[in-house]
Structure formats: C-alpha cells, structure tokens
Amino acid sequence: MKPLTVTTTSATYPVVVESGALASLPDRLQALGLRGALWLVCDGAVAELYGAPLAERLRAAGHTVHTFSVPPGDASKSPAQLGELHTWMIAGGIERRDAVLALGGGVVGDLAGFAAATILRGVAVIQLPTTLLSMVDAAVGGKTGINHPLGKNLIGAFHQPRLVLADTDTLASLPPRALREGWAEVIKHGVIRDAELFEDLEHLANERGWSAQSPGGLWDAADAGLTAQLSDLIRRAVAVKVEVVSIDEFERGERITLNYGHTVGHAVEQLSRYGLLHGESVAVGMHAEAGIARLMDMCDGDLAGRQAALIHAYGLETKLPAYDIDAILALAMRDKKVQAKKIRWVLPTAIGSVLVRDDVPEELLRRALQA
Ligand SMILES: NC(=O)c1ccc[n+]([C@@H]2O[C@H](COP(=O)([O-])OP(=O)(O)OC[C@H]3O[C@@H](n4cnc5c(N)ncnc54)[C@H](O)[C@@H]3O)[C@@H](O)[C@H]2O)c1
Known part of the structure; x- marks a missing residue:
C-alpha cells in the first residue's frame, strides 16, 4: 500500500500504517540512505515482544543496533530519563549519521524524539508507534518533549521524523x-x-x-x-x-x-x-x-x-x-x-x-x- 506523506517546509517523510509494517523497516532504512548505527529506544512493555525481534532483524540486515528500555508510564518523560538516554548515546559513541528508533507509545515517541532532537544538535529519528493513540496522533507531526515538575510537555522541540511506521499488528497486545x-x-x-x-x-x-x-x-x-x-x-x-x-x-x-x-x-x-x-x-x-x-x-x-x-x-x-x-x-x-x-x-x-x-x-x- 502506498505510504501517506507529510510535507512541511522543514521535512517530507512517509507514514506507513499497515499490518506487518515492522518487517519492512530494514528495506525502508536503506531506501532513506540511513546506514549508520541504530539506537533503538523501547517502552519496557514492548521491548521483549517487538523490540528484540526487530533488533535481530536489523542486525541480520547488517546494522549495528544499540538497545535501551524505558520504564512504562508518563513519569519517564523526565529530565532524569532524558539524561540517561543522552549518557547512553554519548558513552556508546553516537555519530551524526546515526538514527534513533522510538518503539512504543507516545511516551517513548516524545522522549526518544527529544533525545534525537538534542543529541549532537539533532540526529534522525524514526517513529514506530505501538499504541492506537500514538499511531493516530503523537507519532506524526514532529512534536517531541518531556515534562517539567511544573507541568506536562513544557520542555520540547519540533523535530520531524524521517519515517513513521505503524505496525497495526502490535495493537494485539495493547490492554x-x-x-x-x-x-x-x-x-x-x-x-x-x-x-x-x-x-x-x-x-x-x-x-x-x-x-x-x-x-x-x-x-x-x-x-x-x-x-x-x-x-x-x-x-x-x-x-x-x-x-x-x-x-x-x-x-x-x-x-x-x-x-x-x-x-x-x-x-x-x-x-x-x-x-x-x-x-x-x-x-x-x-x-x-x-x-x-x-x-x-x-x-x-x-x-x-x-x-x-x-x-x-x-x-x-x-x-x-x-x-x-x-x-x-x-x-x-x-x-x-x-x-x-x-x-x-x-x-x-x-x-x-x-x-x-x-x-x-x-x-x-x-x-x-x-x-
Ligand atoms: N507529540 C505529540 O504530538 C503528542 C500527541 C499526543 C500525545 N502525546 C504524548 O503521548 C503520551 C501518551 O501516549 P500513549 O497514549 O501512547 O501512552 P504510553 O506511551 O504511556 O503507552 C500506554 C501504555 O501502553 C503500553 N504499551 C504500549 N504499546 C503497547 C503494546 N503494543 N502492547 C502492550 N502494551 C503496550 C505502555 O507500556 C504503556 O503502559 C503522553 O505523554 C502525551 O503527552 C504526544
């Protein structure tokens, strides 16, 4: 099925919504020319279910894949969790040509998207939403960010993804x-x-x-x-x-x-x-x-x-x-x-x-x- 396309002044990118979409990720990364290391940030509830098989598939396609699991829940959209992600990336030697993959609901999409927007002044991010809410809303449009003790979503940036891939099969495990x-x-x-x-x-x-x-x-x-x-x-x-x-x-x-x-x-x-x-x-x-x-x-x-x-x-x-x-x-x-x-x-x-x-x-x- 033909992907949808977001076209803004700062970016144009495909949005794929279909059953089994995650299997096409290696080919789609290749089509986008993304050959650097991949930094896969997963919601803790989906890391085993979809994160591990996805990392395997990407490695089999020749990618270097680093993985990080974020505790489920909005409390993870915090300066502390953002700092942990930055440390993981810097200590692991992230480079400008690398890409961050955000696999989970809006919490991981916002957090990992903001980490991608801010590390090395911005690396590519791919949104891989696994909740219905994040497929329909959070993953598309480039809003990223974290919460501040004084309010929700107060710290953030617009950082459009290079690709959004919503695999509707992942909805089978959603409560x-x-x-x-x-x-x-x-x-x-x-x-x-x-x-x-x-x-x-x-x-x-x-x-x-x-x-x-x-x-x-x-x-x-x-x-x-x-x-x-x-x-x-x-x-x-x-x-x-x-x-x-x-x-x-x-x-x-x-x-x-x-x-x-x-x-x-x-x-x-x-x-x-x-x-x-x-x-x-x-x-x-x-x-x-x-x-x-x-x-x-x-x-x-x-x-x-x-x-x-x-x-x-x-x-x-x-x-x-x-x-x-x-x-x-x-x-x-x-x-x-x-x-x-x-x-x-x-x-x-x-x-x-x-x-x-x-x-x-x-x-x-x-x-x-x-x-
Ligand atoms: N950036 C934007 O434009 C935008 C828009 C709307 C909402 N948001 C943000 O999105 C967040 C909410 O996102 P959400 O509703 O996706 O919640 P969420 O990311 O907290 O996910 C909801 C729950 O589902 C679990 N989960 C996720 N995918 C699963 C799956 N496939 N199977 C089993 N469990 C799964 C998670 O562990 C979590 O417990 C809020 O922080 C909100 O501020 C951002």
Missing part, C-alpha cells in the same frame, strides 16, 4: 482500555475533517452490532476481516493528522482543529487526577463541546447524538463526571488555545467540519456543561 481510548482520537478525526471516515466507523459498528450495551472496537487477531477493517480506519484517521500537520507544521492555524474535545477534555483529565485516560477524557470533552456548538446554533441536535452513539459503540463514555463547573471553566481558561483571555473553542458545524469560535458566552458554556 483493552488503552485500545479503546485510542478510538476517541479516531472518531475525532472523522468529526473534524473526514465525514466518510465517521460514516465507515458507524457502518462497522452497525455491521458488528456494537452499541453502548455491547461495545466493540477491540483487536481480535483471530478475525482477519475485522483487523483489516480496523487497520484501514486507523490509516484514514492517521491521514487526517498527516494533512493537518502538512498545512500547519508549527501550530499557527489549522493544527488547532486537532484540539476538538480537548479544552473540556484536558480539564476533566486533570480534575480526575489522571484517573481518566487521555482518550476517555477527550470522548467526554467532544460530547460537551458538541453540546456547546448546538447551543450556539452551529449544528443540529443529530450531530451530538450520532457522535455519542459512535463513542459508546467503541466502548467509551460521554457523561461528564460530576465536577464543579467553575473548576472546569478555570482549567479551560488555562488552556493553551486561550488568546487575549478568550478561549478559542473548536466546534463542529457538521460531521467532517469544524470552526474556531472565541465568542462563546460564559452563561451558554455553563448551560452546555450542566446539560
């Missing part, structure tokens, strides 16, 4: 809750830019009888028909991210649309003290923000209903937890999209299109959140 949260971002990409993707997600759910009572969306390696359909939907959701970052590499315009559901979502995620996963919070956020659009007369009631049914069919909730609305609004005011003290809301006008509005009255917000 069900982690897989389900990823569908929130897939659905989001349908709502903001691809009505056909949204409809095909609906068709699959109808065909399979998925609903709030009997949710689906899970990977079943024994069902080849299902995994092929899911892979295709994932690839099309990645295509939306590819298009958006190609239009707006540095988040000055179009990229804001990817934040649909994230203003309320981030607030809910923080108020839950990260008890709710990112995708779970975004699902709740999309429902709330579709409600705001409806009260603003930007879309009809059907949109929020269809979106909620789809979210439920893929195993996620839409109900806003009983948090204080003032607390949600206070956190929303700290959102990165706030400009001149106004929240810029990304709101749907129809399935497949959104508008940015900074004129939503506070009273209307309160009504939407209460509803």
Whole structure:
C-alpha cells in the first residue's frame, strides 16, 4: 500500500500504517540512505515482544543496533530519563549519521524524539508507534518533549521524523482500555475533517452490532476481516493528522482543529487526577463541546447524538463526571488555545467540519456543561 506523506517546509517523510509494517523497516532504512548505527529506544512493555525481534532483524540486515528500555508510564518523560538516554548515546559513541528508533507509545515517541532532537544538535529519528493513540496522533507531526515538575510537555522541540511506521499488528497486545481510548482520537478525526471516515466507523459498528450495551472496537487477531477493517480506519484517521500537520507544521492555524474535545477534555483529565485516560477524557470533552456548538446554533441536535452513539459503540463514555463547573471553566481558561483571555473553542458545524469560535458566552458554556 502506498505510504501517506507529510510535507512541511522543514521535512517530507512517509507514514506507513499497515499490518506487518515492522518487517519492512530494514528495506525502508536503506531506501532513506540511513546506514549508520541504530539506537533503538523501547517502552519496557514492548521491548521483549517487538523490540528484540526487530533488533535481530536489523542486525541480520547488517546494522549495528544499540538497545535501551524505558520504564512504562508518563513519569519517564523526565529530565532524569532524558539524561540517561543522552549518557547512553554519548558513552556508546553516537555519530551524526546515526538514527534513533522510538518503539512504543507516545511516551517513548516524545522522549526518544527529544533525545534525537538534542543529541549532537539533532540526529534522525524514526517513529514506530505501538499504541492506537500514538499511531493516530503523537507519532506524526514532529512534536517531541518531556515534562517539567511544573507541568506536562513544557520542555520540547519540533523535530520531524524521517519515517513513521505503524505496525497495526502490535495493537494485539495493547490492554483493552488503552485500545479503546485510542478510538476517541479516531472518531475525532472523522468529526473534524473526514465525514466518510465517521460514516465507515458507524457502518462497522452497525455491521458488528456494537452499541453502548455491547461495545466493540477491540483487536481480535483471530478475525482477519475485522483487523483489516480496523487497520484501514486507523490509516484514514492517521491521514487526517498527516494533512493537518502538512498545512500547519508549527501550530499557527489549522493544527488547532486537532484540539476538538480537548479544552473540556484536558480539564476533566486533570480534575480526575489522571484517573481518566487521555482518550476517555477527550470522548467526554467532544460530547460537551458538541453540546456547546448546538447551543450556539452551529449544528443540529443529530450531530451530538450520532457522535455519542459512535463513542459508546467503541466502548467509551460521554457523561461528564460530576465536577464543579467553575473548576472546569478555570482549567479551560488555562488552556493553551486561550488568546487575549478568550478561549478559542473548536466546534463542529457538521460531521467532517469544524470552526474556531472565541465568542462563546460564559452563561451558554455553563448551560452546555450542566446539560
Ligand atoms: N507529540 C505529540 O504530538 C503528542 C500527541 C499526543 C500525545 N502525546 C504524548 O503521548 C503520551 C501518551 O501516549 P500513549 O497514549 O501512547 O501512552 P504510553 O506511551 O504511556 O503507552 C500506554 C501504555 O501502553 C503500553 N504499551 C504500549 N504499546 C503497547 C503494546 N503494543 N502492547 C502492550 N502494551 C503496550 C505502555 O507500556 C504503556 O503502559 C503522553 O505523554 C502525551 O503527552 C504526544
């Protein structure tokens, strides 16, 4: 299958999303002219499963491969862990022509990507995402970074990868809750830019009888028909991210649309003290923000209903937890999209299109959140 292509002013690179994609890595590295040593950084949960066989395959193709395993979890996006990676690379004799491979979810992608951006003032990075969230979002677009004790993702750099290779077979080992949260971002990409993707997600759910009572969306390696359909939907959701970052590499315009559901979502995620996963919070956020659009007369009631049914069919909730609305609004005011003290809301006008509005009255917000 033809790869997708990100084209920005600083880089053009292929994004491959398919079953068995990891097997093609040696050939693809050769095509990119990357012949130096490879620095394979793996999430601890996937090091044995996919990291070791991948390192073997790369060595058999003639590469020198160094491996490093990072403890799972967001705490690894730390200055200390970054320092360990730098030390490992410097002590091992990394050179400018070498490449860093990031195998894991967004945590490893962000951390190893930032290590690659900063070591020797920048070496190549290849993103090999193994979670649905990182395939659809984190691995594409070149944002890398770590957390600071005062906040998440505050230290980082734009460093576009030379290649993104998402092997959907790796989703077979992802815990069900982690897989389900990823569908929130897939659905989001349908709502903001691809009505056909949204409809095909609906068709699959109808065909399979998925609903709030009997949710689906899970990977079943024994069902080849299902995994092929899911892979295709994932690839099309990645295509939306590819298009958006190609239009707006540095988040000055179009990229804001990817934040649909994230203003309320981030607030809910923080108020839950990260008890709710990112995708779970975004699902709740999309429902709330579709409600705001409806009260603003930007879309009809059907949109929020269809979106909620789809979210439920893929195993996620839409109900806003009983948090204080003032607390949600206070956190929303700290959102990165706030400009001149106004929240810029990304709101749907129809399935497949959104508008940015900074004129939503506070009273209307309160009504939407209460509803
Ligand atoms: N750079 C960006 O543009 C961007 C965008 C969105 C999110 N992010 C960042 O991404 C991070 C979240 O990423 P994530 O959701 O992928 O989480 P993650 O990297 O923490 O992975 C989730 C869990 O799944 C495990 N895991 C990963 N792949 C697996 C597999 N195939 N089988 C079994 N277990 C597996 C991991 O060990 C981890 O416990 C956050 O730090 C967030 O800030 C970055």
